[in-house]
Structure formats: C-alpha cells, structure tokens
Amino acid sequence: MKRGAPHGAKFSKNRTPRARASVSLRNNVILVLGFVFLLPGLSRPMAGQTSPAQHGQLVLTGGTIYVSPAADPITKGVVFIRDGEIAAVGRRGSVRVPKRVATLDCSGLTIAAGFWNSHVHFSKQKWANAANIAAPELASQVQAMLTRYGFTSVFDLGSPWENTRRIRERIESGEIPGPRIRSTGEMLLGFSVPEEILRTSGIMRVTPEPLVRDAIETLTASKKRLDAGTDGLKIFAASPFTPFSILPGEVIRTAVNEAHRRNKPVFA
Structure with missing residues (x-):
C-alpha cells in the first residue's frame, strides 16, 4: 500500500x-x-x-x-x-x-x-455483495486492510462502483467503523484482462464495462461513471498483459478534460 x-x-x-x-x-x-x-x-x-x-x-x-x-x-x-x-x-x-x-x-x-491511502482496491472476491456481508465480517475486513495501519481516508482506484458504494454507505451510517472512502469506480480500460489473471488474482466477477478506444467511447464511459457519483476517474493507460498496448492520447485527454470539468481528479 x-x-x-x-x-x-x-x-x-x-x-x-x-x-x-x-x-x-x-x-x-x-x-x-x-x-x-x-x-x-x-x-x-x-x-x-x-x-x-x-x-x-x-x-x-x-x-x-x-x-x-x-x-x-x-x-x-x-x-x-x-x-x-x-x-x-x-x-x-x-x-x-x-x-x-x-x-x-x-x-x-x-x-x-490518521493517514491517507490514495491507492486501494475493493475488487477482491471477499468484498462481493457488500450490502449483505455480515457486519462483524465486513468490519474485520476493513480493519485488516486499512484501519489497523492508521488509514482513515482512502481512495479506491478501481472496483465495481455500486458494490463499493455499499461499503461506504455502511461505514457512513455508523453500522461499522471504517475510513472515509472515495472511489473512481470501474477503471477505464482499452483492453480486456485475461481470464487467467482474473482467476489467479481473486478479482470478483462482474459484467465488464465497455472498452474505451476512441474519444467518443471515452466521453460516454467517463460521463457514466461521474454521473453515477464516483469521486474521480482511473485510467489504465498501459496494458501489462500481452499483447502490450497503450491508450491513445485522445482517450486520455478526453477522460482528463471531462473529470477536470467537474473538478474531479484523474489517476493513471
């Protein structure tokens, strides 16, 4: 972290x-x-x-x-x-x-x-269906990952937004203790993540968001995330998987311009 x-x-x-x-x-x-x-x-x-x-x-x-x-x-x-x-x-x-x-x-x-941690992920399978995880179990997970280290505010840079929103709501309601959570929701991806990576990393399975490969697709995806209430955007600018690729400059500029128009940060 x-x-x-x-x-x-x-x-x-x-x-x-x-x-x-x-x-x-x-x-x-x-x-x-x-x-x-x-x-x-x-x-x-x-x-x-x-x-x-x-x-x-x-x-x-x-x-x-x-x-x-x-x-x-x-x-x-x-x-x-x-x-x-x-x-x-x-x-x-x-x-x-x-x-x-x-x-x-x-x-x-x-x-x-307390400390800020500006790079966390609520994307592992253990966070899935967060609205229905028993309160003691969810509180224990939050403590093990964050608050035991003194993190009192965190920025999630890539996870299913509606699920992460539920974690935040349960903390903000006082149901469980935890940090203040900000989130970008799902990453903006220009490539698919290999199935083997998803399986071995324990990432929760969700319906994938459409890929962004040009300015129009990027603007649509950026607006969708920000309109849903996310606190910023996360761009996965370069693929670490074969075949290696980098998002076009117009994609990155479009996402940054839309986020900054709303006074939101962008992470890459």
Whole structure:
C-alpha cells in the first residue's frame, strides 16, 4: 500500500480543530481519525476511563499530541471530542471541558492524525455483495486492510462502483467503523484482462464495462461513471498483459478534460 501524508484536523479562524474524530489504539499510538467514525458507545465504560461518560463527548488526557507536521508536539495534552468532532486541543489546563465527561488516560501514548491511502482496491472476491456481508465480517475486513495501519481516508482506484458504494454507505451510517472512502469506480480500460489473471488474482466477477478506444467511447464511459457519483476517474493507460498496448492520447485527454470539468481528479 502507498501511505499518504497525515490527515490533519481542519481549523477554524481561531485555530480550533473541528475534524470528525474517533480513537484507535495500536503500538502506543492513538490515531484521532479525521472525518471517519462517530465514536459509538461513549456512554459505556472503557479501559483507562477515569470519569463517567456524558453522551457524545470524550476527553483524551496526558498524551503527546502531534497537531501537524510543522508544529511542535504538545506534551501532557488534552483532546476534547464533542458530537464526533474534535472541539479543542491544547495543554492540560488550557482546554475547558464540561463536567462528567468520559476521560481516557493517554499518559505515555502518542496522539496523531490518521493517514491517507490514495491507492486501494475493493475488487477482491471477499468484498462481493457488500450490502449483505455480515457486519462483524465486513468490519474485520476493513480493519485488516486499512484501519489497523492508521488509514482513515482512502481512495479506491478501481472496483465495481455500486458494490463499493455499499461499503461506504455502511461505514457512513455508523453500522461499522471504517475510513472515509472515495472511489473512481470501474477503471477505464482499452483492453480486456485475461481470464487467467482474473482467476489467479481473486478479482470478483462482474459484467465488464465497455472498452474505451476512441474519444467518443471515452466521453460516454467517463460521463457514466461521474454521473453515477464516483469521486474521480482511473485510467489504465498501459496494458501489462500481452499483447502490450497503450491508450491513445485522445482517450486520455478526453477522460482528463471531462473529470477536470467537474473538478474531479484523474489517476493513471
């Protein structure tokens, strides 16, 4: 996997973080997950909790906080999370929080932003029929591939869009924890993938999309994907399979122009 830069909190004019938040403990690091989870079950006791919970609120205390790569770390810091958003960050004593808020002691731990991964695929057979995968199983798959490594936002560069949309919807609804997902949906291909490659790689079997070999076919395919709600386009520009081929320049230009017309990115 390609690991991206840390996803920092968004700040208002008074520099108060307002990112969506959650917490994941792994290897002595707490990842405050930007724009991802809704902190389910804050009313339940948790390990290290030193005060009872007030619904929708959580305070992380005592940890070393890395607010951004350019800022010095905050030692013995405090992170106040309210209604699934980071409401305040600062040194102990500088952050005002309400009484009777769930508190998690993070002494000796590091608190940091989550990571972006801008090249993932939800195309393996295990993701097929995502709407009906049992929630514990789907959550386990997402954790094994993404969140255990600290990825809190990902860009899927090639998978059946309607299926990937279901994964995203189940995360966004709060049914399962997971990263914020963006997707290009199906790749724009100018060649067929050999059956042997599909079989040995474990790619799910779906009805293949029409190939793009000229500007007209490319514009039709690009509009179809973007109109369906994808977040960008993925061009498989060069075939790694025999007979080797490269997409014509007019195909690439057409896809890029249509995506950029809608302020969407293109990957190749």
